[in-house]
Amino acid sequence: MSRGSGGGYDRHITIFSPEGRLFQVEYAFKAVKAAGVTSIGVRGKDSVCVVTQKKVPDKLLDPTSVTHLFPVTKFLGLLATGTTADARTLVQQARNEAAEFRFKYGYEMPVDVLARWIADKSQVYTQHAYMRPLGVVAMVLGIDDENGPRLFKCDPAGHFFGHKATSAGLKEQEAINFLEKKMKTDPEFSYDETVQTAISALQSVLQEDFKASEIEVGVVRKDNPVFRVLSTEEIDEHLTAISERD
Amino acid sequence: MGDSQYSFSLTTFSPSGKLVQIEHALTAVGSGQTSLGIKASNGVVIATEKKLPSILVDETSVQKIQILTPNIGVVYSGMGPDSRVLVRKSRKQAEQYQLLYKEPIPVTQLVRETAAVMQEFTQSGGVRPFGVSLLVAGYDDKGPQLYQVDPSGSYFSWKASAMGKNVSNAKTFLEKRYTDDMELEDAIHTAILTLKEGFEGQISGKNIEIGVIEADRTFRVLTAAQIEDYLQEVE
Numbered sequence: 001m002s003r004g005s006g007g008g009y010d011r012h013i014t015i016f017s018p019e020g021r022l023f024q025v026e027y028a029f030k031a032v033k034a035a036g037v038t039s040i041g042v043r044g045k046d047s048v049c050v051v052t053q054k055k056v057p058d059k060l061l062d063p064t065s066v067t068h069l070f071p072v073t074k075f076l077g078l079l080a081t082g083t084t085a086d087a088r089t090l091v092q093q094a095r096n097e098a099a100e101f102r103f104k105y106g107y108e109m110p111v112d113v114l115a116r117w118i119a120d121k122s123q124v125y126t127q128h129a130y131m132r133p134l135g136v137v138a139m140v141l142g143i144d145d146e147n148g149p150r151l152f153k154c155d156p157a158g159h160f161f162g163h164k165a166t167s168a169g170l171k172e173q174e175a176i177n178f179l180e181k182k183m184k185t186d187p188e189f190s191y192d193e194t195v196q197t198a199i200s201a202l203q204s205v206l207q208e209d210f211k212a213s214e215i216e217v218g219v220v221r222k223d224n225p226v227f228r229v230l231s232t233e234e235i236d237e238h239l240t241a242i243s244e245r246d
Numbered sequence: 247m248g249d250s251q252y253s254f255s256l257t258t259f260s261p262s263g264k265l266v267q268i269e270h271a272l273t274a275v276g277s278g279q280t281s282l283g284i285k286a287s288n289g290v291v292i293a294t295e296k297k298l299p300s301i302l303v304d305e306t307s308v309q310k311i312q313i314l315t316p317n318i319g320v321v322y323s324g325m326g327p328d329s330r331v332l333v334r335k336s337r338k339q340a341e342q343y344q345l346l347y348k349e350p351i352p353v354t355q356l357v358r359e360t361a362a363v364m365q366e367f368t369q370s371g372g373v374r375p376f377g378v379s380l381l382v383a384g385y386d387d388k389g390p391q392l393y394q395v396d397p398s399g400s401y402f403s404w405k406a407s408a409m410g411k412n413v414s415n416a417k418t419f420l421e422k423r424y425t426d427d428m429e430l431e432d433a434i435h436t437a438i439l440t441l442k443e444g445f446e447g448q449i450s451g452k453n454i455e456i457g458v459i460e461a462d463r464t465f466r467v468l469t470a471a472q473i474e475d476y477l478q479e480v481e
Contacts, residue, residue, distance in 0.1 A: 009256075014374060015256050016274060016374060016377070018266075020277055021274070022377075112307070116330075120331070122327070123327035123330065128372055129256060130251060158330075159327060161303045161307055161308055163303055164302050165302045
């Protein structure tokens with residue numbers, strides 16, 4: 001098997017291309033965008049909020065079964081942007097890992113440990129030919145005992161960083177530009193400001209005003225570190241506050 | 247390693263006798279952020295650029311320079327996720343040595359074992375080589391040492407070396423400035439000047455990382471404030 005240029009295999013499995021790139025990883029990023037959904041996460045002074053679009057493509061679908069926001073433990077949330085099937089398998093494994101951690105070590109898995117675990121698993125898929133990378137960008141949120149509210153983003157390449165605010169999906173770059181402007185002054189958002197920044201960022205970038213049923217919002221707060229998905233009533237309150245503010 | 251369906255090596259010889267996957271891995275390293283190391287008479291310094299993709303990234307959550315043992319540190323150029331795997335394996339190997347021999351692992355041995363892992367991934371079935379080069383800095387009974395390990399698994403001891411985007415300019419700069427009797431403080435200044443040479447934008451304590459080890463045999467990563475002090479001295 002002589003492979004001068006990878007013999008075309010560099011596009012099919014995660015081996016290097018002549019320019020030192022991993023095409024399969026790059027294609028995995030494209031798969032995240034192809035899902036057609038944009039997500040946003042914002043970290044405030046004592047809370048973290050993530051928002052994503054809730055697209056129900058068929059009226060016959062049961063909308064309660066359409067979700068990208070998953071509790072991994074009572075205190076850790078995961079927002080998976082990209083292919084739903086890959087998202088579900090990642091969440092299953094993450095839940096298992098977090099439960100084993102709690103059993104083995106006697107305390108709750110911290111946010112950054114979960115993010116690192118997800119990222120390390122993603123890295124394995126980029127190095128071993130037998131499994132393709134997952135087409136998911138995972139945003140992990142929780143309240144860390146020592147460091148306060150934490151938001152991490154893990155991508156198919158195996159990178160993970162902590163973020164003050166971030167985005168993933170179709171309009172990722174536009175959203176990041178919007179958020180960079182908002183966070184340039186290093187503001188310390190209250191809980192309401194955090195949620196409203198996240199929702200208004202999504203509205204601005206997608207250039208549409210949402211109904212409460214069209215978005216999913218998940219939060220963790222220092223005074224209530226449980227990961228919670230907001231109800232439609234709570235989302236409506238925030239949406240009203242945003243429109244009154246404008 | 248790998249599924250049985252992939253029990254053949256993905257890194258194979260080309261007709262001219264080259265292992266092209268390793269060469270591509272080196273290209274991946276060459277497009278990574280610049281990092282460098284300098285061995286002084288009384289210590290070693292390693293440094294790297296820390297350019298983050300956005301101001302929204304929390305820079306306190308990122309540390310590129312990692313401790314392998316209390317007296318050995320490492321920095322990489324290339325693919326961050328791959329470096330995490332190597333750091334984890336190296337730490338485990340160092341611990342196992344310590345458990346068995348009841349003494350800290352010598353730098354050369356740890357480098358050799360890490361390099362062996364990297365070589366494995368160029369020959370085993372169903373895996374690709376690591377897309378990182380490592381600079382390992384340590385201080386043991388043999389004194390201060392600096393090693394560079396490449397994706398092929400080959401390693402050499404260096405007086406000073408650089409890797410990543412700006413490697414040729416950085417190495418030329420280092421060749422001019424390096425002296426055998428250099429002390430650690432000089433080495434740190436030279437490291438900063440070398441990074442500054444190819445740096446795009448304004449260099450600061452927040453967008454570079456520096457790790458040092460001296461005769462106290464304790465590897466430490468400098469804080470942003472400490473780096474700012476050095477930057478002012480260099481001005």
